[in-house]
Amino acid sequence: MGAVAVDERLRRRCTEAVVEEGERFGVLVQEVEAGLTAAPDLQAPVPWVPDWTIRDLVGHLGAVHRWATAIVRAGTTDRPAAPPRPPDGGLLDWYAAGLADLVHALRDTPPDAPAWHMSPAAEKTVGSWVRRQAHELAVHRMDLEVAAGRPVTAVDPELAEDGADEVLGVVVPRWAHVEPVASATAAVVVRSTDTDRVWTVRVRRGEVEVHEGDAGAADARLEAPAGQLLRRLWGRPAEVAVTGDPAAEALLRGR
Template identity: 40%
Template sequence: MEILEHEGRSLADAAEQAGPGAPVPACPDWRVRDLLRHTGVVHRWAAGFVADACPTPRPMEEHPDLDGTELLAWYRAGHRALLDTLREAKPDVACWTFLPGAESGLGFWARRQAHETAVHRWDAQAARGGDPTPVATDFAVDGVDELLRGFHARRRSRVRTPEPRVLRIRATDADAVWTVRLSQEPPVTARDAAGDAECEVSGPAAELYLSLWNRLPVPEVTGDQALAELWRKTSAVV
């Protein structure tokens, strides 16, 4: 929860410094105002499932027609409400989640919103200018795991290959490696280094985290470069 609190505040601070009209480099169609509207709506959407113990999916609200200081205040209020909701919820609250492997609804939403907010905090700091603050190694490893074994385990993942292929992801500063088996079906990822891989993407966990979310170039690629390029072109979460 501390990470979610820190990242959310840092996002707001960077957005205020950048100004609502600043472009967001990783999202060419977005300005900072779009980033705030999106993240603020996601925070409210997530909090609602926990607060209401909602067992089924429901749509997000429309983006607010706010800008400038009013938009910043709206974003900060939603972030605070999300934190309060998560902290006050019963540990065993039952609610809808959307990734496989979640042990609890509360744990799922706390984790998902921490990573959602961290990536968009990086976006806000990139829009502000200067070097964005890197994420911690352990947190980055968890984020890579969520992306590979959560988001891309779903049928909607577009990372597919006509024939079976194997991609390996390796953090060079942590005991973390993933083997991603690609085919015409959704990727199947194991937290191991079993078997041979045709391509390996490696680097510090914080850089892998952002590169796999298409925020930074891939740190290092060995083997078949086409598999790394396939990821870049098809891995956007939908």
């Protein structure tokens, strides 16, 4: 499978999702800080990411937004500087400013402009970052809802399907050189039961191949609606059906 491209319609939908998910995240953080949720304050833990508090989650996203903005605007595939550190104070204003700047950068920069990417399987273009930021926000927005004691808002099935596709085709190959993928040999079929998308992922000692459709014989199978697949593949609790070797299916989890 070659570098994963992002078509124009999907790029526009992902840009909209960055705005929608980013604003929803920011409003919920404001409600946490105002004492309007079950979370007492920004120091409340994030159950789906046990090492983080809500403050850590906001700081992470704000830093990633600025990092992605710099990558998009650089006009080069050279490796960027590290993400910035969050400020000690004014965290919500800092988050909002970073989100606004990111949206401007994604809208104003041609999607085929060159841009560094951490995965060897991704197109080294701005379009890949539009996609990456949409799914980054969707997953972390769900993290925040759980931390705040709110019901988890479902991700649009089309976007969730693309998020699953990104994990399988871009994220897993990024980790091909590290364990457990580096020494594993397995085939896993993944099916989105509400969108009818099917992938076969083959891992061969550090090489990852992703093909459309069900290739037949597989060491494991993972089936669920697209939104649940997105959660499972990013290591979040999800209602999925797994058959076959659990260790093979676990190879597909995003770090």
